[in-house]
Amino acid sequence: LNPSNNSSATPPAVTTSNANNKTGAAPVKGRNSFTMGEARRRIEKGGFTQVTGLKKDADGIWRGKAMRSGTSVDVYCDYQGNVGAAS
Numbered sequence: 001l002n003p004s005n006n007s008s009a010t011p012p013a014v015t016t017s018n019a020n021n022k023t024g025a026a027p028v029k030g031r032n033s034f035t036m037g038e039a040r041r042r043i044e045k046g047g048f049t050q051v052t053g054l055k056k057d058a059d060g061i062w063r064g065k066a067m068r069s070g071t072s073v074d075v076y077c078d079y080q081g082n083v084g085a086a087s
Contacts, residue, residue: 026082032060039077046083048075 034042039062040051048066056062062077063086074086 026080026084027059027061027076027078027086028080028082029059029061030079032056032062032077032079034062034077034079034081036062042077042081043075043083046075048073048083048085051075 032039036054036056039054043051043054043062043064043066048068051064051066054062054064060079064075065072066075067073068085075084076086077083
């Protein structure tokens with residue numbers, strides 16, 4: 001079996017190309033052990049500022065508001081540490 005010919009739509013269990021993005025399907029539902037402060041720091045490290053209103057939703061994803069490039073955006077931090085702007 002040649003792994004490079006894997007046509008599965010499921011992301012690989014381990015990926016090394018971008019350590020900041022654990023999966024292409026973020027945010028990922030799951031039991032989130034990050035505290036609010038840890039989630040805020042991860043979001044800020046992801047390039048967002050003025051993070052406010054963080055709350056963990058029913059899927060275990062921290063969600064809130066933040067600024068990026070002068071625009072207010074909805075942000076998230078999932079249990080894997082994936083951070084981004086919600087679409």
